Amino acid sequence: MALVSMRQLLDHAAENGYGIPAFNVNNLEQVQAIMEAAEETNSPVIMQASAGARKYAGEGFLKHLIQAAVESYPHIPIVMHQDHGQSPKICQGAIDLGFSSVMMDGSLMEDGKTIADYDYNVKVTRQVVDIAHKLGVTVEGELGCLGSLETMKGDKEDGHGAEGTMTMDQLLTDPEQAADFVRQTQLDALAIAIGTSHGAYKFTRKPTGDILSIERIKQINARLPNTHLVMHGSSSVPQELLAEIREFGGDMKETYGVPVEEIQEAIKYGVRKINIDTDIRLAMTGAIRRFFAENPSKFDPREYLKPARAAAKAICVARYQQFGTAGNASKITARPLVDIAADYAAGKLAQVVQ
Numbered sequence: 001m002a003l004v005s006m007r008q009l010l011d012h013a014a015e016n017g018y019g020i021p022a023f024n025v026n027n028l029e030q031v032q033a034i035m036e037a038a039e040e041t042n043s044p045v046i047m048q049a050s051a052g053a054r055k056y057a058g059e060g061f062l063k064h065l066i067q068a069a070v071e072s073y074p075h076i077p078i079v080m081h082q083d084h085g086q087s088p089k090i091c092q093g094a095i096d097l098g099f100s101s102v103m104m105d106g107s108l109m110e111d112g113k114t115i116a117d118y119d120y121n122v123k124v125t126r127q128v129v130d131i132a133h134k135l136g137v138t139v140e141g142e143l144g145c146l147g148s149l150e151t152m153k154g155d156k157e158d159g160h161g162a163e164g165t166m167t168m169d170q171l172l173t174d175p176e177q178a179a180d181f182v183r184q185t186q187l188d189a190l191a192i193a194i195g196t197s198h199g200a201y202k203f204t205r206k207p208t209g210d211i212l213s214i215e216r217i218k219q220i221n222a223r224l225p226n227t228h229l230v231m232h233g234s235s236s237v238p239q240e241l242l243a244e245i246r247e248f249g250g251d252m253k254e255t256y257g258v259p260v261e262e263i264q265e266a267i268k269y270g271v272r273k274i275n276i277d278t279d280i281r282l283a284m285t286g287a288i289r290r291f292f293a294e295n296p297s298k299f300d301p302r303e304y305l306k307p308a309r310a311a312a313k314a315i316c317v318a319r320y321q322q323f324g325t326a327g328n329a330s331k332i333t334a335r336p337l338v339d340i341a342a343d344y345a346a347g348k349l350a351q352v353v354q
């Protein structure tokens, strides 16, 4: 198969009522873990690279790691998605590099910290849609700002996130504004704010409806039943992984993530893409800490990266099964991006908002 449009996968997921985890990748072992899990469960794949990933690995390495996955697993449809593009220029760069999907995150300004106004968000997102759709490339946008409903603050754990204290209006995407945003921008997937944030420290207790608003997803879905929704900050932060890290010398404070059953509920209401980075980080860290504790004389990176890769794979297998992604790769026939571009031009993929 080939690199496919994210829109094609999300449309398939919507038609068949499942969700697709989008895993962040930074290195070889993460790409391999995701692909081994996808192979084992027959799942379509979304791999995404952040600005931090590009800085760490370099654009060429990321592109070719994902290309290697495409070559090695020709029967699995794979999306190469750019996570949190902070400007049209960054999105253009990713498109030039061969990404089949980009996120224009216009909820924040180019600095990734300052909250943008609505008109700016519409303008930059529309600009990226105009560039991308001509090439059959998918566009994800974001409306509302990721952050905690416990502290009213944005997340800074990965260097991206709003500065200062926010209001409830900013932290919860407004359904009516979302409808206007989708109508004006004609994007393919909408990331929404419902109380999740990036990183390991999302909630100080197992989240209830007041701090994780699945209710808000239902309201947005009622207003926009045909729009694919995206949940960022959706790692579940498994307690057993925290325990493993602590047992082998790590310092992880008490914290809670997004329960898998809440994501499963959200999938019933239009959530099609679920972003996961932290769970893979935790799994790999636990495995490496354990390995070093149990094998203090070992020093071959292949020896400690093997259990790390296996732990990452286990997370991916679990999420593919839990989100209903498993079993779907072989049901999808990859369409070339030029065909998708023709569909956009013909208005076949237009967002119809009443």
Ligand SMILES: O=C(CO)COP(=O)(O)O
Residues within 6 Å of the ligand: 024, 083, 084, 197, 198, 199, 200, 231, 232, 233, 234, 235, 236, 275, 276, 277, 278, 279
């Ligand atoms: O949203 C994410 C990437 O865009 C990742 O979220 P987590 O930090 O919860 O894994």
Ligand SMILES: O=C[C@H](O)COP(=O)(O)O
Residues within 6 Å of the ligand: 024, 050, 051, 052, 053, 083, 084, 158, 159, 160, 198, 199, 277, 278
């Ligand atoms: O955007 C969120 C992802 O978790 C990426 O994190 P990162 O910027 O540390 O690569």
Ligand SMILES: [Zn+2]
Residues within 6 Å of the ligand: 084, 105, 107, 108, 142, 146
């Ligand atoms: Zn954002």
Ligand SMILES: [Zn+2]
Residues within 6 Å of the ligand: 084, 198, 232, 233, 275
């Ligand atoms: Zn994110």
